[in-house]
Amino acid sequence: MLLDVVVLFVTFFGFMLLGLPIAYAIGLSALSTVMLHFPLDMGALILAQRFIGGLDSFTLLAIPFFILAGSLMNHGGIAAKLIDFAKVIVGRLPGALAHCNVVANMLFGSISGSAVAACAAVGGTMSPLQKKEGYDPGFAAAVNIASCPTGLLIPPSNTFIVYSLISGGTSIAALFVAGYLPGALMGLGVMVVAGIIAKRRGYPVAPRASWNEVARTTLRAIPPLMLIVIVMGGIVGGIFTATEASAIAVVYTLFLSMVIYRTVSFRTLPKIILDAAVTTCIVLLLIGASGAMSWAMAYNNIPKHVSDALLSLSDNPIVILLVINAILLVIGMFMDMTPALLIFTPIFLPVVTQFGMDPVHFGVLLAFNLSIGICTPPVGSALFVGCSVANVPIAKAIKPLLPMFLVLFVLLLAVTYIPQLSLALPHLLLGY
Template sequence: MIVLFGSFFLLLGIGVPISFAIGIASLLTVMMSLPFDAAIAVISQKMASGLDSFALLAIPFFILAGNIMNQGGIAIRLIEFAKVLGGRLPGSLAHVNVIANMMFGAISGSAVASAAAVGGTMSPLQKKEGYDPAYSAAVNITSCPTGLLIPPSNTFIVYSLISGGTSIGALFLAGYIPGMLMGLGLMIVAGIIAKKRGYPVAPKPTRSEVMQKTLDALPSLSLIVVIMGGIIGGIFTATEASAIAVVYTLLLAVVFYREVSIKQLPKIILESVVTTSIVLLLIGASMGMSWAMANADIPYLISDALLAVSENPLIILLIINLALLIVGIFMDMTPALLIFTPIFLPIALDLGMDPVHFGIMMTFNLCIGICTPPVGSALFIGCSVGDVKIDKVIKPLLPFYAVLVAALMLVTFIPQISLMLPQLFLGY
């Protein structure tokens, strides 16, 4: 354990890319029990076999669909539709920001893309209406991860693989209520602050405006209906749904909205390939680390240590959540998910926790991490598009952090928040 985690964090500290840090740390750990040539062969084999999965095909397809959506004029249409839904609430533009992030994040599957696209559009509008830029940035930063819980989400595909084949369809359905709970909590905090500061309420839209904005956004939102309807109805798998998503977004962006030209497609595809390569290299390296941890009985050592502290499931879950919150501060979501799922999932299963419920809890927890300094990707993008320095946004973020942690506790200790929809639609 000392060799694995010590070498891993040392390599990260000196600037080694995280995928290579994981691979080298795994190799050093395996070399404690095997000769060098055998250790190299084992780690290489585990990396290759870890990527030999049909389910992983969904990742490049969903990434490509998300990139097409990002270029296809989707954000502005969803923002206009969000104004219809939240425009009459106190501090209406803040609510529009949250709702638009929930919709755009769900379609694109990327918190960073959502923060950039929605925040980049909303920040000038909020500044013009007299909103504090730090408050606006805080709303955008904390609401952009909602799309990682509301499907389709690559995070759930990665968790399914690393957890030993947890149903992707069940994970997708399980993410809806926690994702909406996250968004609702943020809207309550944003509304209270806006009411105190006297931020304006948007004028009531006319019936024709409501109809027009709804019709403009409907084709984009229909993607979620097509994907989830097909998965729930047993028409296609999550992997096949990802390919259908690419075809649908192509038709939408190129033919229907006409925001993407054929000449732009090679660049979009290349960006998707680069992103996919980074993710898959990380997954392959993490598979090697998972085997190294299992070979050294590290999950059992940690499990025994936790049970030595307390046998109360509530206390153990609180400790796991606290550990993940600390991890999320220093590590991005995907590597944290890949490294710590094999450690904490067996403990959760021993406590009688459903793997779908645990996956939602872990994803929700790590969503908070990408909003926190010093390495939160959503924090950096949100501050950049909002033209706010990080030190200025920390204080406005605190009430939003509080409601996110409160919602996390609800998701952790009330399993039906996550399991109700999978049980209802899939008989899970």
């Protein structure tokens, strides 16, 4: 059985090093492992069935709908309205534009459901403003990069939908609600570091806004913010499921973009739909391939072998969780969030449930941990996008990112060892 583990992971990382797309690397490594026990034709047939079976889920319909809603938001000029609203909220703090960047990422990321989209949209707007105010470009890029993953925790989040599917049906509503407090803590942690640096460097405070300006800015921000209220209010209130909520989100964003703001026309709509379809295909290809790999791992008892190996190190849950966090942080540096979630959930979830950890709590831990990885070199997508929109080299953003990473690691430990940070709101609002 040790041979199965070696073949699976050696072939997987080997194919990745060869530059193969990660979905193909997942599928071929699963096939290589299955071929240890079945002929090629039978193994390929079994994995093809598991591939299709992994996509045969009503819950997965939420992903293309939320992606389309996010794409409509990205093209609808929503970022500028949320940035203006963020200025009203945090404009009087030292380093006002840095705090505004964080709050705007939290708002836009939660609405669009994409950290990279938030990083590009908010960073592209904020970088010229911060440069004009005398902010160091590396610092400005670091704040944008470190805060954009908050949208992966603050719902609606495709990350939690994928985790719900791969974990065997963990409540999406509970996961959505559980993400609020850790997501807010992530944003506040970045703001604390940014505020300290801004105070030391003497970055300016925004002028006090008049009551008329506050009212006007807030009114402009209410329509996009209502998407969160409608989606989460309906899910928590039991009016509709997460999948139905995703369809409602598309209808609402279409109405905003085409009727209220008129930033999307019938001429541009096909391209937006095509972009969303391409993104959906990438995600679903990963999910299907990971379904095949999960079956290959289960058939060869690989999760049990990994579980036994971890538990042989220690029977102390604190130590086991520390080891799991360390492994995931390293994996996150080299692998994108979705495939890492799909591969390592079935491996580590049985381990943590053995000592009584709630699946919702573990889902939040996974999302928080892996979201840090998209900000780190060598393959962090948010790192590359954030540096690109700020027009700064990666090396210049790394130094100001280090204290932010330190705070995020401390918050990760807090989320790991204080279950109430994840479970208090589901208990309160859903009776979970």
